[in-house]
Amino acid sequence: MPELAIEGRTGGLIILGAADALWTGLTAGSAVPTASGAFTGFPADAQVGYILLGGHVVATVQTGGRWSVPEMGVRRAAADLNAVEMDRQDLVRIGPFRHVPRPEQSQGTPLRWRQRIMGELQGLGGPERAARREGGRPCHLAGIDWRRMLVEQTRDRTMRTWWLPRAVVQLLDGAEHREARWLRAAQARRASAAVTEPPSQHQQPRAGDNRRTTGPDRPPAPLRPYTGELEGHLYSVLSRKPGISGKVAGWTCAVCRTVPAAVLDHCHEHGYVRAPVCQSCNTLERPDHLYSNDIRVADRYTRLFDTDTVHWLRHWHRCPGCRARTTLPLPHLAAWTAHTACRPLRPTHHTRGRTPCGVLRVSWTGSQNTPRSCLLTVTVDFCPAGEHRVLxxxxxxxxxxxxxxxxxxxxxxxxxxxGPDRLDGLPAQSRPVIADISGEGLALF
Incomplete structure (x- = not known):
């Protein structure tokens, strides 16, 4: 990419207006749409000491009464964003959810991008009004124009849900995590300075220095890969330990291995922790539209049971109960039965080029606790020829x-x-499947 001419560049720093222009120019060809007011438009605020940009935290500096940012920080963030590949069909539901767990105060961050988006959409009446904010004020998150990628879906003509591409969700999750670490590092540094420096030094600026920065002196420690440290732990015990959220945030996601972990994925049938994962992978892992005894099997299972099969099977079998019994939790087993075992039975039609029609749905009677009476029934919904039949x-x-x-x-x-040789220590009877009648739960599995 040719060098962009930048006005207002001094000593490696550029003023916020120039940074806006640089960011827009460098990311013009990015698959992820960016905002023109990344440094000057809401919710950017240079006076807090940093600006979020893609997955980066760029420190702000006050020089001669105006705020600036390091030019190289902007270029690094732009280069990383340009390398992101985005599939607009691979969507993650971001809300609204009926029961959203409240984050721990120590883990709360100012970004909280899901709450910001929901506040915009619910307060302004939907994405159309959110796109036409009063006065045309731009609204972005970490320099990303989320409105241009938001997808609205309506279920049963009553309930609206909103979705973003998975690549964008991972970017925003990463930005939120890095912001939290930046703030913790800055707070620890201030506390250390308060202990070691005399009080007079806090009020007297250094002679001949009119530059002030609130950014960190060094980047935080890198995330560590997850190597099975929590294997065999019960979620009911581990989740109550103080500081566990901070420990989880120190790992990379055990599934995608690219972004920070945010939650502990665990098996609800046996109660064991699987691994720390990011919100995006935790969403992907859940069955589509899980009801009390009914699952709609949609496109996400193409990835779970076809393209990324071995990786996901290894993840599910991190639960000692599922691994020992050589099976999956009942909803996942039901989805596998419909998607894989019954695939040859699915009808096709000439009008659709001999592609499978409709949407698979699988229901069951009984539970895994009573295997003799448990029966899985696979059917086809939304068949254009009206063949709503039991497969x-x-x-x-x-x-x-x-x-x-x-x-x-x-x-x-x-x-x-x-295999059955690893049954020692497992519960005598599996826990019942935790059902989500509304299909809106955040912590099903």
Missing amino acids: AQVPYREAVERFGTWLAETAPAVAAAA
């Missing part, structure tokens, strides 16, 4: 046997780590 009825034990055979063929390394 198959599979007993639970037969579904488990089919899954075990498929697992051995598809992921032999994962299958080799499973």
Whole structure:
């Protein structure tokens, strides 16, 4: 990319207006749309000491009465954003959710991008009005124009939900995490200075220095990869330990391994922690539209059971209960039965180029606690020819046997780590599936 001519550049610093122009110019070809007021438009605020830019924290500096930022910081953030690949069809639901867990005060950050977006959409009446803010004031998050990527969906003609591409969700999760670490580092530095320096030094500026910066002297420690430190721990015990949220945030996501972890994914049937994951992967891992005993199997299972199969199977089998019984939690097993085992039974039509029609749905009677009476029923919904019919009825034990055979063929390394010889210490009876009647839960699995 050719060098951009920048006005207002002094000593490696550029004023905020020039930084806006630089950011817009450098990211003009990015797959992720960016905002023109990344440094001067709401909610950017240079006086807090930093600006969020993509997945970066860029420190702000006050020189001669006006605020500036390091030019190299802007260029690094732009280069990283330009490298992001975004699939607009790979969406993550961002709200609204009926039961959103309140974050711990120590982990709260000013960005809180999900709350900001929900506040904009619900307060202004939807994305159309949010895009036409009073006075045309730009609204961005970490320099990203989220309004240009927001997707609204309506279910049952009554409930509106909002979605963003997964790549954008991961960017914003990363920005929120880095902001929290930046603030903790700045707070620790201030506390250390208050202890070691005489009180008079806090009020007297250094002679001959008219430059003030509130940025950190050095970047925070890098995230560490997750290597199974929490394996075998019960979520009910671990989640109550003080400071566990901060510890989780120190790992990279155990699934995508690219962004900071945010939550502990765990198995609700056996109660064991699987691994720390980011919000995006935690959303991907859940079944689509889970009801009390009914799942709609949509496109996300193409990734879970086709393109990224081995990786997800290894993740699910981090639960000792699922690994020992060589199976999956009932909703996932039901989804696998519909998506994989019953795939040859799915009808096709000439009008659609012989592509599978409709949407698969699987329901069950009974539970995994009573395997003899548990029956999975796979049906087709929304068939354009009206063929809303039952494809198959599979007993639970037969579904488990089919899954075990498929697992051995598809992921032999994962299958080799499973088996009945590892049943010691497991609960005598699995916990019941935690159902979400509304399909809106955030912590199903």
